[in-house]
Amino acid sequence: MKRDLKAMSATDYDLVIVGGGITGASTAWDAALRGLKVALLEKDDFAHATTSGSSKLVHGGLRYLVNGEFRLVRESLRERRIWENVAPHMVHPLPFVLPTYGWGMSGPIIMGIGLALYDLLSFDRNWLSDDDKKLPGFKRISKGKALDIMPALKRENLTGAMIYYDCQMHAPERLCLECIEGAVEYGADAANYAEVTGFVTEASMKRGVKVSGVTVLDKLTGDTHTIKGRVVVNAAGPWADKTMAMVDETPARRLIRSKGIHIITRDISGSNALAIKSELGGHFFVIPWRGHTIIGTTDTVFEEDPDDLGVTERDIANFLIVVNDGLPGLNLKREDVLHFYAGLRPLVDTTPKTAEGEPAPKDSYNASRAAEVFDHGAEEAIDGLISAIGGKWTTSRHLAEQVVDLALKKLGRTAACETHCTPVYGGEIGRLKSYIERAQKKYPHLAPEIVANLVDYHGSRIGEVLATADERQGEREELLRRLAPETNVIGAQVVHAVRHEMALHLADVVFRRTGLGTLGHPGVPAITQAAELMRRELGWDETQYAREIAETVRQFDTV
Template sequence: MPAWNADWRERALPELAARDWDLIVVGGGICGAGILHEAARRGWTCLLLEQRDFAWGTSSRSSKMVHGGLRYIAKGQLALTRDSVRERQRLLREAPGLVEPLSFLMAHYRGEFPGPKLFGGLLALYDAMAGKRNHLYYPLQQLRFLAPGLKEAGLLGGTRFFDAVTDDARLVMRVLGEARGEGGEALNGVRVVELLREQGRVVGLRAEDRETGRRFDFHGRAVALATGAWAERLRSPRGQEHVRPLRGSHLLLPAWRLPVAHAFSFMHAADRRPVFVFPWEGATVVGTTDLDHRQSLDQEARISGEELDYLLAACAQQFPAARITGADVLSTWAGVRPVVGDGESGRRPSEETREHVLWVEPGCVTLAGGKLTTFRLLALEVLRACADFVGRPLVEDDGALFGPCVAPALAQLSPALQRRLSGRYGRELPGLQEVLAEVGCECLPGTQTLWAELAWAAQGELVLHLDDLLLRRTRIGLLLPGGAGAQLPRIRQLCQARLGWDDARWGQEECDYLALWRACYSLPEPVAAPAPIINP
């Protein structure tokens, strides 16, 4: 594949705009990446355009879980749960090192919901969908060894089951890499201004390069809008269904402050919603909230003071001895879920269905809603709806999502690190190996991230801005104090030339990144007004 960087992008933009496409995908999150990949592997000519950066929206700010949606069983959404469980198992098989099993523990307390028998019954159905028993109940004495530090008052025991966890932004990049390997093209920093129509049919779109302000018209036989919470920007829904943007915020703590070997699921005392505390990337995540996001979608979502208090209260509730405070927080993130609502007033955010819908008009299909785990199935559904517009039948192919990994010799790395890199980089592993030979195999202090990963991303993963590099290609802006500010001098030494930035450009990027981190990934500013209820 050709180099995938800013120089390539500048040359390629007018050339790509001059081509006729079978399919143009709008939106560079996991759903858009999945659509591009499934189209490319079937031989469709296809292009993806993302307004900011790949995974910039929800797909880099999710709860990082690849799960079957256990709580959907209780709501009667059995088909959604079945599909999610099967897709979880597929990802575990095909992407080891990127999607990994995660042990969950649900503690049971006297008189509280759910009790061991009810929860065990739900898990029996959950496991049946996966094709194997995957849960076990532990009485109190055994649970103490598995989960030291849990709230003891009224504790009866706990049930252990398994789902999976991922780095969501890297999953997007891996799927895009597979799509590009099959002939698809993807561009970031390209904002779609409007859809182009002829005789009542969508025939393409007009887009603006956010880096230069230049505008281009792109033409295609079909357009697929996979823009998440932005789904209604380019076309209107039909009927009563609308996207209801719901914000979920998270805290990231140093592992030593709240060391957990499992994901702990429990009901928040304030509203009886499920919340989680779980290990991720060598740190501990606390999340999530669920409330209407009323701020502009053009600005990055950020945690509020009320949400911070809510999540700190969750820590105090389940791990009282840890005494977690805001001073312990490494970073925060907030994502906006594209949940489809029916307009029914008074429905709490957590009561909305997580089902998706397709809005179809001649030449254009809009995907609204959906979830990370089932992105492949969503992509296929979109392509079936696009096939008549394209004039090509959709070949039903249940082959592997990820192609074979051409693994170079990585003997200098531990088996665990080899597995991690193979899962994250796939087809791009030979290129990363060349950078490893030059840069070495050292990790950034306190992380599992190699310096070579930063160097590779800078030269080969279409980084346009510093936050692309530190918050999405790698996650060190979340994992290190102050957004990795102390490491910026060495990052500059390693990456500036690879990015092609002069000193003035680097200085501006660094200033912009640190301002963004303080505003959207750090602790919120103190709130003077009384805190509203999280879930009205």
């Protein structure tokens, strides 16, 4: 991928997409596959916010059954299977332990009925070519077995547990990037650090105004560009209402921003995830991930500017109280927290008014995760603008399909969606286990765990990454080495990210192109080695080099 805003400003696009998270990325991928000329613009780095700040789950949303959202659950379960098929190196089965208590709503009978319905709604879950990806139906286990799996469970009224299956992503930020890379491969143009600052409008022949493009600030150079498009898609996630306000000061749709924090600890859950309910703060997950455990998430209304999101020490302390209430035997302390991160869920605000006509208090926990495709031309006389609002990571592909369907209708064209059956960039691997074994034999000069890590992050494009080591004379030996003894990330991944994946800052590589920093601070040697490789590629002087390291390291601290 090459970033060239000047060339983009000289191009007429069918679709201009504002936002480089998974919704924008999926929309670009879908539209490019259908033959549209697409531009994707992101004000920060791709996947920098909600997309990378998730629980890493691709799931049906078992708890949504309680709210009667059967359509959303069915959609999610179908999309879960599709992601397993098109991104086999990224999406994997994950068993969940759901403890049962007493004989009421949290007991085995009610839970069993709910899980039976969950399995029924996922009737197609094993329509997969890779047997390792297939998901068994739920089963009940005894109290003793439940305690063997997680001794820290509350024991009072414990009657056993249910085991059911969902999926998780190895690296959501990489999967998002692969959707963008797939779009670029089919002719799309993309740019990060390209902030949309306004809309270009003209009088509509029908009524109101017609959006015909966007103004863009290049955050690297300070230059301003105009990018023209026949249809503009607002896929700005937590910034979607702010983006709408650029063309209408009183946007027709409002968002509830829900802050969710996660903490990462040593491995405390083995191979099983747990869904735990706390009397103090709703439910949370305990999720095995890359030899560690993710615990999350919180769900609180966030009223501040989305650019100011961060994790505070109070956030961590309050969440540990909730976790220790739900799993009293853990007794987690602050020093057990190796890393933390936060994300904002952009939820469609359907808050009703009180009897006095005032808005009721916002409730992010019980708000629907359903998405909305809003046609501003149909409802606001702002033609040429579509907003994709709300939704879940799991259903982002389907949301994008609906957006592109509407865009094609506006453009007077037809083309069938293909993202449900087209592998993502790097997804052409067949059975994952066999592919890794073949790759390890093909590259015997690399440690098996390095090859496995390369497949995890790059899938079938592993050869392109390793070829980076041979692009310039004398680099091979250095670029095939680990950045530090404790990591499986090699120098070629860093250089490849700069040359071919639009990595412009050290944090892009550390947090979003590799997994170097996503489990916590990887150590000074790894950080400085990655920075040194990027300095040589991008020509940083000593001041910029020091600034990049300082800004990256600061992201491991609370705010």
